[in-house]
Amino acid sequence: MTAAPHDTSESVLPSPLLLVEDELLMQVRLRTILLKLGYGDQEISVVGSLAQARAILTEQPFAMTMIDIGLPDGSGIDLIHELHARDPALPILVVSAWSTEQVIVQALQAGATGYVLKERDDVEIAASVRSALRGGAPIDPFVARHILGLVRAMEVRANDQSAPPLSPRETEILGLVAKGLTNREIATLLFLSPLTVACHIRNIYKKLAVSSRTQAVFEARTHGLLP
The missing domain is CATH 1.10.10.10 (Winged helix-like DNA-binding domain superfamily/Winged helix DNA-binding domain)
Known part of the structure; x- marks a missing residue:
């Protein structure tokens, strides 16, 4: 474990952290955000596919994961299912460009604890990561609107139950x-x-x-x- 800097609310950051992202520029961007939050470079493992993620997970456990949905060899949702089944308490933050209602709901139902869009700036992504580190469930405002729309569509059925x-x-x-x-x-x-x-x-x-x-x-x- 590594002590957090003064801009985090927790005295200890959960580590190691696994980042599952196939875009090189996004890998660099997210790693930089994590380093600024207080992670050491050696505490962050970066992989670019489901196969690589599954391989490294057989070698060591992780205290937190950040996962993209669109990966070269499949959907990050499958990995979320697997990780959540192993450890329901594991923080899993989705950082993705996917913003369709179906994908969002599937990711959350699979066990994701938060969902933020890549289009957000570094400050917004850092805030979502910090919230996830503190045990929160950060949801991108755009994603939240999708969920609220789904809830409203289900209200009639829900009221009958x-x-x-x-x-x-x-x-x-x-x-x-x-x-x-x-x-x-x-x-x-x-x-x-x-x-x-x-x-x-x-x-x-x-x-x-x-x-x-x-x-x-x-x-x-x-x-x-x-x-």
């Missing part, structure tokens, strides 16, 4: 999760212990039949439990 019975406290905590707060930050804000917050989040996962923070927020909004 019984909403999962979240308690007021669970709804309150999930609302803070949706804002990108970590368990520790939620505990401090609500004057609860981190263990109690973790217990509430486990109950939320169970009630919504999900396995990640991003999926929980998506399902809650689908059922009208969150704005």
